[in-house]
Amino acid sequence: MAINDNILIKIRDMKLSLTPVERMVADFILDNLEEVPLLSVKELATQSKTSDASVLRFCKTMGYSGYRSFIVSISASLGSMDEEQKNQYTDIQPGDSLSTxxxxxxxxxxxxxxxTLSVIDREEIARAVEAIGACSRIAFFGVGASGLVGQDAEQKFLRINKICRAxxxxxxxLTAAALLGKEDVAVFISNSGSTSDILEALDISVKNGCKTIAxxxxxxxxxxxxxxxxxxISTPELTFRSGAMGSRIAMLTVVDILFAGVASAEYHHVKKYLAKTHNVLSGKHR
Structure with missing residues (x-):
């Protein structure tokens, strides 16, 4: 779980992937934020029209061992809700002015x-940075806008002489996944996590013993x-393309974090590559 995990954002982002019963619990919590911390397991089950067992399963799905720790986290997240309500995502409507x-x-x-920074797991980031730093080569997989994020990652890691390709x-x-091995890292970029081409490449990479990052x-x-x-990452569920834009920005931010983390950890080794690529590229702008 993320160090600064905001459980309310996590519930919002995970809602569509929950079971129908879990979604009933999620909907009730999001619609009754001030009331929930005062409820017992049984009261929350009754008011959400579910059961005690369903509420406890929901807590486990959210990453909590019990109801008490879940409620404590809800209360902590509520402390920032006044500001949160003022800063909700705003969808783009047909006819909006350019200023809007x-x-x-x-x-x-x-x-x-x-x-994204409120839900991302810092320990997972550290594991990813370590894996990328130690690997023989990196393969980035993405389709559409996620593919553009992979290409951005390729451009960045090439600058520090990492063997990589998007x-x-x-x-x-499929060809790339088939050739990956135990010394390699495969990074799969997908907002939904259900893109069929990505999942097929993931299965092949796993069978080859490759370290996988999502x-x-x-x-x-x-x-x-x-x-x-x-x-x-955390992204809004908006009907207009602004939702997809937000997910791309969030994924690019994660790529930047990974690159900076690897470059910083190996700076004594990669600074010469950064200097060389900087000098070459700056020469193109003279």
Whole structure:
């Protein structure tokens, strides 16, 4: 669990991947935030029209060993809710003025980063940085906007002389996954965690003994469940493309964190590569 985990954001992000009964508990909690910390297990079960066992299973799904620790976390998260309510995601509507669009897109992107930082697990980040630093090569897998994030990661890690490549179409992904081995790291980038091409490449990578890292939203997705290391992002469920924009910004932020973490840990070794690539690239702008 993330050090600064905001359980309310986690419930919101995971809601669509929950079972129907778990979703009933989630909906009641999100609709009755002030009341929930005062309720017993039985009272929450009754008011959410579920059962004691269902409430306890929900707590376990959210990463808590018991109801008490879950309620304590709810109470802690409520402390920031006044400000949170003022800073909700805002969808883009047809006919919005350019000024409104500029404000809303900027706000949503900033909030995606803030919410991601409140749910991402620092220990998982550390494990990912260690794995990438020690591996022989890195393969980034992504489709569509997630593929662009993978290409950004490739560009960054090449600068510190890491052998890496981004794969953005199904054929190249399957070929690359088949050639990965135990000394390699595969990074799978998918907001939904359910993209079929990504999952197929993941299965092949796992069979080859490759270390796998997922960058995906909070969910019980197949990608999150099968990967060795999971780096969660938080994104809004919006009907317009601003939702997809926010997820891309959040994933790019995670890539930046991983790159900076590896470069910092190995700075004595990679600084010469950073200097060389900087000098070459700066020469192109003269």
């Amino acid at each position: 669009i500029i404000t809303n897109i900027s706000h949503n992107n900033s909030k995606s980063i803030e919410d 794969y953005t179409d199904s054929h190249s992904q 960058i995906t939203k909070h969910s019980k997705s197949e990608l999150a469940q099968k990967s060795d290391i999971v780096l969660h």
